[in-house]
Amino acid sequence: MDDFLNSTSVVPEFVGTREIGDTIGMCIPSVDPTLLDQLHITKRYSVLGVLSARSGAGAHIMAMDEAVKATNTEVIDIELPRDTKGGAGHGSLILIGGYDPSDVRSAINVALDNLSRTFGDVYNSAAGHLELQFTARASGACHMAFGAPEGKAYGLICGAPAGIGVVMADTAIKTAGVNVLSFASPAHGTSFSNEGMVHISGDSGAVRQAVIAGREVGLKLLAELGDTPVNDFPSYIK
Amino acid sequence: MDDFLNSTSVVPEFVGTREIGDTIGMCIPSVDPTLLDQLHITKRYSVLGVLSARSGAGAHIMAMDEAVKATNTEVIDIELPRDTKGGAGHGSLILIGGYDPSDVRSAINVALDNLSRTFGDVYNSAAGHLELQFTARASGACHMAFGAPEGKAYGLICGAPAGIGVVMADTAIKTAGVNVLSFASPAHGTSFSNEGMVHISGDSGAVRQAVIAGREVGLKLLAELGDTPVNDFPSYIK
Amino acid sequence: MDDFLNSTSVVPEFVGTREIGDTIGMCIPSVDPTLLDQLHITKRYSVLGVLSARSGAGAHIMAMDEAVKATNTEVIDIELPRDTKGGAGHGSLILIGGYDPSDVRSAINVALDNLSRTFGDVYNSAAGHLELQFTARASGACHMAFGAPEGKAYGLICGAPAGIGVVMADTAIKTAGVNVLSFASPAHGTSFSNEGMVHISGDSGAVRQAVIAGREVGLKLLAELGDTPVNDFPSYIK
Numbered sequence: 001m002d003d004f005l006n007s008t009s010v011v012p013e014f015v016g017t018r019e020i021g022d023t024i025g026m027c028i029p030s031v032d033p034t035l036l037d038q039l040h041i042t043k044r045y046s047v048l049g050v051l052s053a054r055s056g057a058g059a060h061i062m063a064m065d066e067a068v069k070a071t072n073t074e075v076i077d078i079e080l081p082r083d084t085k086g087g088a089g090h091g092s093l094i095l096i097g098g099y100d101p102s103d104v105r106s107a108i109n110v111a112l113d114n115l116s117r118t119f120g121d122v123y124n125s126a127a128g129h130l131e132l133q134f135t136a137r138a139s140g141a142c143h144m145a146f147g148a149p150e151g152k153a154y155g156l157i158c159g160a161p162a163g164i165g166v167v168m169a170d171t172a173i174k175t176a177g178v179n180v181l182s183f184a185s186p187a188h189g190t191s192f193s194n195e196g197m198v199h200i201s202g203d204s205g206a207v208r209q210a211v212i213a214g215r216e217v218g219l220k221l222l223a224e225l226g227d228t229p230v231n232d233f234p235s236y237i238k
Numbered sequence: 239m240d241d242f243l244n245s246t247s248v249v250p251e252f253v254g255t256r257e258i259g260d261t262i263g264m265c266i267p268s269v270d271p272t273l274l275d276q277l278h279i280t281k282r283y284s285v286l287g288v289l290s291a292r293s294g295a296g297a298h299i300m301a302m303d304e305a306v307k308a309t310n311t312e313v314i315d316i317e318l319p320r321d322t323k324g325g326a327g328h329g330s331l332i333l334i335g336g337y338d339p340s341d342v343r344s345a346i347n348v349a350l351d352n353l354s355r356t357f358g359d360v361y362n363s364a365a366g367h368l369e370l371q372f373t374a375r376a377s378g379a380c381h382m383a384f385g386a387p388e389g390k391a392y393g394l395i396c397g398a399p400a401g402i403g404v405v406m407a408d409t410a411i412k413t414a415g416v417n418v419l420s421f422a423s424p425a426h427g428t429s430f431s432n433e434g435m436v437h438i439s440g441d442s443g444a445v446r447q448a449v450i451a452g453r454e455v456g457l458k459l460l461a462e463l464g465d466t467p468v469n470d471f472p473s474y475i476k
Numbered sequence: 477m478d479d480f481l482n483s484t485s486v487v488p489e490f491v492g493t494r495e496i497g498d499t500i501g502m503c504i505p506s507v508d509p510t511l512l513d514q515l516h517i518t519k520r521y522s523v524l525g526v527l528s529a530r531s532g533a534g535a536h537i538m539a540m541d542e543a544v545k546a547t548n549t550e551v552i553d554i555e556l557p558r559d560t561k562g563g564a565g566h567g568s569l570i571l572i573g574g575y576d577p578s579d580v581r582s583a584i585n586v587a588l589d590n591l592s593r594t595f596g597d598v599y600n601s602a603a604g605h606l607e608l609q610f611t612a613r614a615s616g617a618c619h620m621a622f623g624a625p626e627g628k629a630y631g632l633i634c635g636a637p638a639g640i641g642v643v644m645a646d647t648a649i650k651t652a653g654v655n656v657l658s659f660a661s662p663a664h665g666t667s668f669s670n671e672g673m674v675h676i677s678g679d680s681g682a683v684r685q686a687v688i689a690g691r692e693v694g695l696k697l698l699a700e701l702g703d704t705p706v707n708d709f710p711s712y713i714k
Contacts (some may be wrong), residue, residue: 010695010696010700011647011693011696011699012581013643013644013646013693014696014700017700017701020699021267022603022604022637022702024637024639024640024697024700024701025639026639026640026642026643026697027259027641028517028643030251030687031647032646032647032650032658033246034649035645035646035649035656035659035674037656038656038658038674039642039659039660039661040663040664048642049644049659050639050642051639052637052638052640052642052672053637054564054603054636054637054670056602075561079638079661079663080662080664080668081578081637081638081662081667081669081670082320082430082558082662082668083669083670085324085562085563085564085566086324086561086562087419088292088319088321088323088329089627091564091637091638091662091670091671092638093661093662093672108419113350127292128292129404140514161260161262161290161291161292161319161321161331162290162317162319162329162331163264163275163288163289163290163331164262164290166264166266166277166286166288166290166331166333167249167251167264167266167288169273169708170251170266170269170270170273173251173269173270173272173273180272180273180275180276180647183273183276183277183278183618184277184316185277185331186317186318186319186329186331186429187278187317187318187429188278188317190319191662191663191668192318192319192430192558192668193319193320193321193485194292194319194329194331194428195319195320196290197329198273198276203639204377215464217249217251220249220252221249221251221252221262222265222572223258224252224255224256224262225262226260227472238570255569260497278619311693313625316653320558320668323562323564324561325561325636326530326557326559326561326567327712336612358662358706365498366498366530366531399498399557399559399567399569400502400528400529400555400557400567400569401498401501401502401526401527401528401569402500402502404502404504404515404530404569404571405487405502405504405526406530408504408511409487409505409510410491411508411510412508416626418510418511418513420513421511421514421515421516423515423516423557423569424555424556424557424667425555425556425557425667426516426555427517429559430556430557430667430668431557431558431559432530432557432559432567432569433557434528435509436514455487458486458487458490459487459490459502459672461498462486462493462500463493463498464492464498464642474541
């Protein structure tokens with residue numbers, strides 16, 4: 001065992017990591033067909049990209065949404081473990097497919113680079129967390145994960161513990177005329193996470209306004225449970 | 239962001255918090271109808287009460303059971319996230335409905351005040367926890383969450399790790415003649431929590447006796463895994 | 477309460493504990509029939525054995541697999557809570573049945589004793605974990621939990637976060653000609669754990685070779701997320 005335990009050589013599938021969320025990105029240039037038969041994917045590709053994290057679901061999905069826009073790749077599976085290392089939310093497993101390993105590797109790199117942006121409106125405190133996401137043009141990842149219409153603006157407004165997300169959603173929807181795609185809660189549309197989250201779509205300005213309004217009330221409510229929620233990266237929704 | 243990050247103003251929906259379980263109570267005087275369409279509720283009310291916590295399910299359900307008895311409100315949703323901040327059990331999201339915001343706010347306050355009682359027989363150790371609950375007259379929350387017949391005595395006997403709950407249930411049922419409503423375990427009737435719990439109903443004295451017997455054996459078994467389990471509030475089941 | 481809180485007497489159902497995984501083993505010599513009606517078991521036995529843990533699923537299932545081989549007992553329920561005390565994996569609740577309490581108690585003891593072996597290839601780091609299991613002859617526990625053909629060699633190759641398990645599975649399958657029974661991931665075949673795991677069967681030498689190859693790549697990938705993964709007991713798969 002010592003031999004490879006002390007090994008520093010990186011395996012060929014490795015693409016990169018990010019400390020945020022304990023995130024790792026990998027690429028399998030030619031997946032074993034018998035494994036491919038067992039994977040739960042929407043479309044069969046022999047070149048597979050993998051983005052996996054202990055903490056972060058919306059942030060990773062939004063990051064991958066940008067990545068598939070920028071490359072010739074496609075999202076073929078999104079699964080949300082009940083994780084966050086004792087926190088209230090999800091981790092993520094995202095599989096993408098492509099025809100060229102270099103496309104897939106660059107897609108994974110684009111996603112990894114986007115995490116410092118998409119974690120910008122994730123606010124944590126000892127009692128819970130908030131997550132806000134916004135895109136002016138949703139792509140395949142948002143569509144598969146949240147049912148967002150592709151090409152239209154999409155917003156995610158999430159609070160934990162879940163009840164905070166209920167009030168955030170109500171405030172957000174009242175603020176601007178948006179389409180409510182769905183409301184996810186511990187028993188519906190989550191993996192039993194302690195989150196309440198609304199998925200909205202519509203006019204870009206209205207969606208952004210709703211997300212900002214949800215964030216404002218969420219930060220005030222979560223702060224009532226103790227310390228002020230803080231984000232690890234600068235907010236990107238302005 | 240700084241502006242509202244440093245804000246100390248409380249939003250109008252806020253009712254109160256309790257440190258135990260990271261619990262927050264809120265009231266939405268007039269829910270947005272498009273959000274109401276997306277909520278998973280048994281009955282449509284425009285005045286919504288929200289009780290949400292990171293840790294505690296039985297304790298919050300029992301507290302809300304008293305609250306709906308004491309006010310003109312109704313339980314319309316109970317969801318159990320797999321939470322407890324790394325512990326073995328559940329958090330909770332409970333929604334109630336009413337016709338008058340003052341009724342709903344007072345129901346939430348009654349529930350918050352009851353937590354120091356309903357957490358009285360929740361015992362924690364580094365290895366797991368036990369939860370015992372008893373009511374001489376079950377109401378809407380116990381009925382929705384556990385299938386308890388309303389108006390009759392109800393008892394909950396729970397142990398974590400789950401195997402301890404199996405032995406607690408066996409001991410409790412053998413102690414007194416009670417009706418076994420159901421047995422919940424990691425794959426059945428829980429959100430994959432590591433709990434074994436039996437729901438019992440019947441004569442008030444018998445149910446209480448069974449709960450106390452389950453508690454006694456549970457405390458001995460959980461103590462075998464290390465330190466003595468302790469409760470944060472005085473026991474109420476005597 | 478003080479009376480029994482300070483009690484050091486052990487209840488008759490108690491068999492033993494192991495610190496690893498916060499594991500407790502118990503035996504109920506004659507289960508209450510009304511409880512038996514509510515348990516989710518494949519076959520009705522009045523003598524019940526219980527193995528329960530906060531952390532560990534594969535390790536406990538493999539340990540019980542040896543125990544039922546060595547005794548006149550049968551596995552009648554395996555449930556996997558989403559636990560590990562904030563980690564990425566499962567705990568376990570395993571029920572066995574028998575005709576003689578001494579058989580069942582010895583089966584539980586055999587399982588407890590096997591844990592120091594079956595945890596030998598469980599590697600943990602701050603970012604995640606790996607689990608490898610191998611048996612030359614699968615029995616009832618592996619069959620019920622993983623669909624392993626009884627009497628044939630079985631291997632488990634698991635990585636967390638889940639994406640690491642995808643690459644481990646691909647590498648393992650490519651290494652030797654084995655039958656892929658299934659691939660489990662956060663949304664399929666797990667309790668929303670953050671694990672990717674492949675279940676393989678076939679020729680003993682090939683299965684062992686595949687498991688070792690999966691372990692090698694898994695240790696390198698998980699190490700990329702920070703510290704070197706370590707096992708609490710000596711590796712048994714050589």
